[in-house]
Amino acid sequence: MKIAFDLICRLVVWLVLAPLVPGIINKVKAWVAGRRGPPVLQLYYDLGRLWRKGVVLSTAVSPGFVAGPAVAWVALAGAAMLLPAGSLWPVEAFRGDAILFVGLLALARFATAGAALETGSAFEGMGAAREVSYAVLAEAAIIAALLTLSLQSRSVALAEMLATPVGAGAVLLAGGLFTVLLAENCRVPFDDPSTHLELTMIHEAMVLDHSGPPLAAILHGASLKLLMFSVLLVEAVLPIGKLPPLAAAGALTLAVLVIALAVGLVESLLARLAFRRVPLLLTTGFLLCIFAMLATWRGGGR
Amino acid sequence: MSEWLVFLGLFDAVGAGGLSAWAAGPAAMLLGVTGALALACFVKVCGVVFFGTARTEAAQRAHECGPLMRGPMLVLAAVCIAIGLAPVLFWPAVAHAVAAWQPGWAMTASPAPLAALGACQVALAFGATLGAILLWRRVRRNGVARAVTWDGGYATPTPRMQYTAGSFAEIITGWFDWILRPQRHSERPQGIFPAHASHREHTPETVLEYVVEPAGEAVMTVAATVRRLQHGRLQFYILYLVIGMAGLAALVMAGGGR
Numbered sequence: 406m407k408i409a410f411d412l413i414c415r416l417v418v419w420l421v422l423a424p425l426v427p428g429i430i431n432k433v434k435a436w437v438a439g440r441r442g443p444p445v446l447q448l449y450y451d452l453g454r455l456w457r458k459g460v461v462l463s464t465a466v467s468p469g470f471v472a473g474p475a476v477a478w479v480a481l482a483g484a485a486m487l488l489p490a491g492s493l494w495p496v497e498a499f500r501g502d503a504i505l506f507v508g509l510l511a512l513a514r515f516a517t518a519g520a521a522l523e524t525g526s527a528f529e530g531m532g533a534a535r536e537v538s539y540a541v542l543a544e545a546a547i548i549a550a551l552l553t554l555s556l557q558s559r560s561v562a563l564a565e566m567l568a569t570p571v572g573a574g575a576v577l578l579a580g581g582l583f584t585v586l587l588a589e590n591c592r593v594p595f596d597d598p599s600t601h602l603e604l605t606m607i608h609e610a611m612v613l614d615h616s617g618p619p620l621a622a623i624l625h626g627a628s629l630k631l632l633m634f635s636v637l638l639v640e641a642v643l644p645i646g647k648l649p650p651l652a653a654a655g656a657l658t659l660a661v662l663v664i665a666l667a668v669g670l671v672e673s674l675l676a677r678l679a680f681r682r683v684p685l686l687l688t689t690g691f692l693l694c695i696f697a698m699l700a701t702w703r704g705g706g707r
Numbered sequence: 708m709s710e711w712l713v714f715l716g717l718f719d720a721v722g723a724g725g726l727s728a729w730a731a732g733p734a735a736m737l738l739g740v741t742g743a744l745a746l747a748c749f750v751k752v753c754g755v756v757f758f759g760t761a762r763t764e765a766a767q768r769a770h771e772c773g774p775l776m777r778g779p780m781l782v783l784a785a786v787c788i789a790i791g792l793a794p795v796l797f798w799p800a801v802a803h804a805v806a807a808w809q810p811g812w813a814m815t816a817s818p819a820p821l822a823a824l825g826a827c828q829v830a831l832a833f834g835a836t837l838g839a840i841l842l843w844r845r846v847r848r849n850g851v852a853r854a855v856t857w858d859g860g861y862a863t864p865t866p867r868m869q870y871t872a873g874s875f876a877e878i879i880t881g882w883f884d885w886i887l888r889p890q891r892h893s894e895r896p897q898g899i900f901p902a903h904a905s906h907r908e909h910t911p912e913t914v915l916e917y918v919v920e921p922a923g924e925a926v927m928t929v930a931a932t933v934r935r936l937q938h939g940r941l942q943f944y945i946l947y948l949v950i951g952m953a954g955l956a957a958l959v960m961a962g963g964g965r
Contacts, residue, residue: 459850463857465760471846475838483831499823504714507739509831511746518750522870524856525759530870533754537747538878541740548739552721552732561718603859613857618845622838684882698732 412486419485423629424448426665427598433669448628452621460617466523473520474615474622477513481626484509485633489564489640490657498564503551506563507544510589513626514540521611528603532610535680539588539595539607542687546585549694553578554641556701567637568646573704574697579642581697583667584690586634590627592668594678594686605677635664708794710742711824744879751875760866791828794821873908880910887913 428445435442444450462470487506489498518533555561558569571578588595591608603610612623639645639660645653678686717738720731761767771777790797798817806813858864880887889910896904911917936947 456845457849459852460846461852461854463855464853465758465856467758468843471843472839475842476835479831479834479838483827483834500818500820501711501715501718501824502820502827504711504718505824505827508711511742515746515750519753519758522750522754522758525866525869526856526858527868527870528857528859530754530875533750534747534870534875534878537743537750538882541743541747541879544739544743545736548736552718552735555718555722559722561715561722617849618842622842702728 415490416482416486419482419629419632420625423632424452424625425628426632426635426661427628429662429665430669430672433666434673437670437673448624452625455616455621455624456618458617460619463524463526463614465525466614470520470523470614471619473516473523474619474626477516477520478622478626478629480509480513480516481629481633484513485629487563488633488636489567489646490636490653498562500561503555503561503563503566507547507551510547510630511540511544513630517611517623520615524614526614528606528610528613531604532607532613535607536591536611539683539687542684542691543585543588546581546687546691546694549691549698550578550582550585550641553694553698553701556698567640570644570647571642571697571701574700575642577693577700578697579638581690581693582634582638582641583664584686584693586631586638586664587668587671588683588687588690589634590631593672594675595683597672597677600677632661635661638664708790708824710738713738715820747876747879751872754870754875755872759869762866762869788832792825792832793829794825873910876910887911888917 425445425448427448428443431447432442432445460471484506487502487509514536518537521529521533551566553571553574554566554569557571558566560566560569587593591598596607596609597605598609600606600609603613608627612620615623636657639657643656643660645657645660648656714735717731717735720727721735722728761769795817798821802814802817855864880889887910889908892905892907892909894903894905
């Protein structure tokens with residue numbers, strides 16, 4: 406009973422806090438541009454509005470078009486539940502849950518890209534093609550990052566992997582994971598979440614035909630993924646697991662805010678990369694993770 | 708499941724250090740890349756074959772096959788789902804195969820993470836089904852309007868404008884064109900009022916056309932040369948026997964008769 410209560414509490418915290426991160430990023434962007442910008446809670450309002458709205462479905466789609474966002478959202482929520490939050494809530498780790506985490510991210514991607522192709526739209530096909538293609542390089546970087554953590558902690562369970570801070574390669578790993586965070590969440594310089602030109606979109610092009618509650622599920626899932634990657638980055642680099650619960654909560658919140666600030670600054674100061682340069686940046690992220698792994702190897706792990 | 712087990716093995720090998728770690732690290736990363744490529748491939752196949760509107764008249768007339776053809780596929784799919792949801796039930800078969808191959812590696816009890824993974828998969832399947840039903844009910848309650856797929860304001864879209872398999876895979880085939888060697892046939896528009904232009908791209912069966920076929924041709928050439936010895940003239944066969952015997956005799960004499 407206690408486990409079920411604990412699981413529900415954790416899920417609620419993840420789901421409630423997730424839409425805050427894009428709000429903070431947008432506030433940072435507005436602040437850098439000298440505007441007032443939308444309120445930090447804007448995504449909550451948007452989600453509420455979308456949840457009540459009617460839906461326009463393409464004549465080409467099957468019910469799978471609505472199931473896609475639901476499956477993707479559940480997969481992302483499941484992946485979030487695997488992540489520990491330092492000493493705040495120790496999760497029921499099992500050997501190999503790190504691999505399940507990667508698998509769940511892939512399932513979410515499959516569901517979203519599959520739903521995009523249901524419409525038969527060239528734009529959405531293009532977005533889905535870009536999404537799954539860039540994921541090939543991002544996946545290699547994530548595996549390299551997980552190998553680094555696994556080498557450091559001598560474990561394949563996320564809770565133990567993230568409890569042991571990476572020593573020598575921490576900066577390299579942070580750089581690599583931050584690149585992956587930007588790519589996986591379709592942020593500048595890989596993609597521009599606020600663009601309105603279909604030809605330059607990746608993630609946004611995939612969801613052009615969604616509206617109402619399914620779009621709400623997609624937007625909430627995207628914010629959940631962003632928060633998840635931020636927490637993963639923080640815990641991989643900082644010794645959150647070693648702190649007492651209150652200090653861990655403070656440090657985690659502060660670090661996630663710093664990441665949101667960094668993403669906002671990157672979006673304000675950089676333009677989106679040309680598509681032919683995207684693999685180069687992703688490969689750089691992958692190499693940073695590899696070097697972090699080699700540094701950990703050299704250090705001899707724990 | 709199989710990929711999860713292979714990954715777990717590779718991560719363990721990397722953690723164990725030594726020579727195997729040098730092989731297991733790159734193998735784990737390559738497996739990750741392969742998984743992502745497989746995902747791209749599945750999305751492409753499902754998308755192009757099953758989704759969207761029919762591209763040809765023949766495809767428009769496509770209909771579901773009979774239960775005798777669908778049945779075996781459904782059984783295979785059900786077994787795949789069963790393995791995913793309850794891997795512990797299938798572990799003895801794997802353990803049995805491992806014991807037959809390497810008795811030293813045999814494990815009778817199923818590893819604990821397998822049960823936990825099965826529980827996670829069951830929860831996920833339940834959650835995904837429930838989520839899809841709830842979302843669909845919400846959509847129905849809010850009201851559904853049907854309209855043409857978003858076309859960016861273009862008034863007369865046709866099924867031919869859908870993304871093709873070639874376009875979908877173009878980014879990845881572009882990265883790997885040094886292996887895949889796609890062949891492009893382009894006829895660019897010419898003149899002020901071009902009447903005709905075309906672009907075709909074809910990815911050959913690289914391994915078949917560049918490795919297996921040349922090797923097969925070399926074997927065929929050698930075989931054709933050897934075949935000339937086989938012509939049906941008895942006197943030449945007797946000559947081969949004499950040459951063979953002489954060769955054997957030479958071998959025996961060279962070996963000193965021992």
